[in-house]
Amino acid sequence: MTKPLHCILLAAGAVGAPAFATQYLTAEKAQALMFPEATAFRRQDIGLTTAQMQQVEKLAGVPSRSVNWRVVAALKGDVPIGYMVLDEVIGKFELISFAVGLNPDASVRQIEILTYRESHGGEIRNPAWRKQFVGKRAPGGLAIGDGIANISGATLSCTHVTDGVRRIAAIAQIVLTK
Structure with missing residues (x-):
């Protein structure tokens, strides 16, 4: 008995679908790269209150998206020298x-792309594009066309990562600075 053509095509598509995911760094390698002078790292996850989430949304201009955030404090001795926040x-x-x-002070020190799963737009990993974020704080200069250049062919990746960095900078300004 022969199988219907649509079953054959579905099976062929499922088996032959290309995979584009590339993991460039683990979180541990990223923190060491970002804070080479650190003597220790301490997990310091944060949970936002409703009021803090509203502040983040107002400052960043994008939804706060989550209550819980994965944060690692970089320490030199017992003194925090910065923080790494992970997001997707x-x-x-x-x-x-x-x-x-x-x-x-909640300014961006560095961004690193850990895993990129799209077939196009991986240029956001280029050092020149990522360097645009250095020294910026929420909200000023952290938007496509306002301090951050777009990459042709990677518009959505550029926009969404930039929005994510702005959100994290706002969270840092509201929660991590003292």
Whole structure:
């Protein structure tokens, strides 16, 4: 007995579908890269209150998206020298995992793309594009066309990662600075 053509095509598509996910860094390697002078790292996850979530949304101009955030404090001795916050955003169809290194004053120290799963737009990993974020704080200069240049062919990835960095910078400004 022969199988219907649509069953054959579905099976062929499922087996032959290309995979584009590339993991560039683990969280541990990213924190060491961002804070080479650190002598220790301490997990310091944060939970936002409703009021803090509203502040984040107002400052960042994007939804706060989550109550819980994965944060690692970078220490030199017992003194915090910065923080790394881990996040994921949708590129065009798939998740982009990234880390934002922050200075104690909530300015961006560095961003790293951990895993990129899209077939196009991986240029957001280029050092020149990521360097645009250094020294910026929420909300000023952290938007496509306002301090951050777009990459042709990677518009959604650029926009969503930039929005994510702005959200994290706002969280840092509201919760992590003292």
